[in-house]
Amino acid sequence: MIFKKNLYFALAVLVVIVLSVIYYQYNPAKYRLFPKCPFHTLTGFDCPGCGSQRAIYSLLHGNLKDAMGFNLLLVISVPFLLVHFSYKIRSAILKKDIRWDVIYHPITPKIIFVIVMLFWIIRNIPVYPFSYLLAGH
């Protein structure tokens, strides 16, 4: 059990480090090695995740303004992910299960669902200010 947990943790850390190096080193807007969004390719519309790779590249270079222009939802989600995983890390260090109540509130999954759906619709409205949300506008 402990071994399995450590395995997941080590694997996750490795993946994050490797991806960070790749996304720092290579600009997704310029290299073909990055996968394209199938939804965008098929429909021409942005999905809620479109622009994430370019946003991560911008964030890793400390360019918050560009990152927000590529995918605002991703930028907003980063602090939440950091808090969540800081709880995980603290739990592992203290060997005690500490949890972030926000993640365990019954309304949280519904709010996330609504936000993602609204973001999906609104970013595809080709009128300012909604068009700001379009990846790379």
Next chain:
Amino acid sequence: MDPSQPGAQMSPPGPKNWLVESILVTIFCCIPLGIGGIVNAASVNRKYNSGDYAGALNSSKQAGKWTKTGFWIGIAIWGAYAIFLFVNRNRGGFGMPG
């Protein structure tokens, strides 16, 4: 402590809900498996909140199953993609800076 402040209050022990992990699986790997995880994660919160601890535990196991399946499939897909890129590195697989 003020319970309205996120994280200020220590939760009583309940099953892990896998919410964040299943959302990550949805984004990085497999939408159907991730959705399965999210739906079960939501039901962990709902059942735990209404005092149905056995039900919450069951949903937690389901959510974990969906999420872990997605996690390993994701690792396999991205690993295969990395190998594909590496094998084709001299045939334009990496692309050129434009």
